[in-house]
């Protein structure tokens with residue numbers, strides 16, 4: 166099939182919930198993709214931070230196909246070795262207690278929300294179910310995680326939304342203190358807001374939030390769906406700010422391209438949910454977990470984590486050296502980078518794609534880079550060369 170045939174089928178039969186860009190990738194290696202016409206692209210998106218080990222990583226393919234040849238799925242009514250081994254890796258690397266597997270970030274957050282509400286219900290009874298999140302956050306697309314998302318644009322059409330959420334501005338500890346009365350069971354936030362614009366949340370604020378939560382027995386939930394799995398140069402982003410949550414969630418980079426979500430529970434709430442309280446048909450699938458074990462073994466190596474930090478610092482310094490008038494700020498950590506621009510971020514992303522570079526956008530005016538963690542310096546330089554050309558052609 167050629168591009169126009171594929172485009173025609175897609176537009177005729179798939180509901181248009183995405184405005185797709187004109188690219189049909191056919192195959193690739195690491196951060197270099199080839200489209201159906203044989204044209205090459207540098208990938209600074211990793212499928213929205215999902216392909217953590219790049220396209221077609223060999224060890225991961227071997228682990229996934231080996232498990233695929235044994236048992237592809239067995240349901241959560243039986244034990245599964247790759248699932249249990251992955252759980253151990255996540256728990257030991259975070260010093261948490263237990264995990265709940267699911268299939269996506271939104272679902273992992275649902276599990277976190279349910280756990281927090283039941284923790285509070287078991288201990289304090291009804292009426293203590295509210296969850297405070299941050300403005301400009303993003304927590305998912307289910308009716309409940311849309312409620313948790315602190316952006317008005319997401320609170321349309323699908324009424325009634327799940328009640329019991331309220332929002333504060335990042336950094337405003339007084340406002341949070343005011344909201345944290347006897348009706349609140351949890352505070353939930355990203356360590357660096359991804360979709361909201363690569364907003365790095367102040368570490369001092371996060372430790373004040375932690376202190377407040379501990380005093381009032383309110384659970385602190387970190388949504389690490391985007392920041393987790395070495396994306397920011399530490400295995401989990403909270404490890405860089407020195408604030409340990411009671412619950413955190415993972416998804417995007419964990420499966421290296423196959424769907425998995427994970428809600429990680431600490432001491433306080435490890436045994437809150439009992440058989441029948443929660444479940445998932447596909448959650449913890451053995452094939453995906455076998456692949457995720459390779460991801461964990463790879464990204465937890467100190468030299469790997471260092472390389473993520475170094476590549477991130479290199480990209481940030483190269484972009485600032487471009488001195489492009491259209492750029493007003495560069496921010497982020499590790500390989501989660503935001504470049505604030507004074508022109509349309511969507512138009513810049515389109516121009517980059519036309520030149521052979523895939524990038525993401527976030528918030529109202531931010532270019533977002535989430536390349537595979539394994540991207541090479543050669544690939545980075547090729548991508549930056551295209552970015553330099555595109556940015557230099559836009560007046561400030």
Ligand SMILES: *Cc1c(COP(=O)(O)O)cnc(C)c1O
Pocket residue numbers: 268269270271272274303304305306355359360388389390391416417
């Ligand atoms: C992507 C994302 C989600 C939603 O994950 P899905 O897998 O699309 O459900 C939730 N929280 C954060 C921080 C995300 O970046």
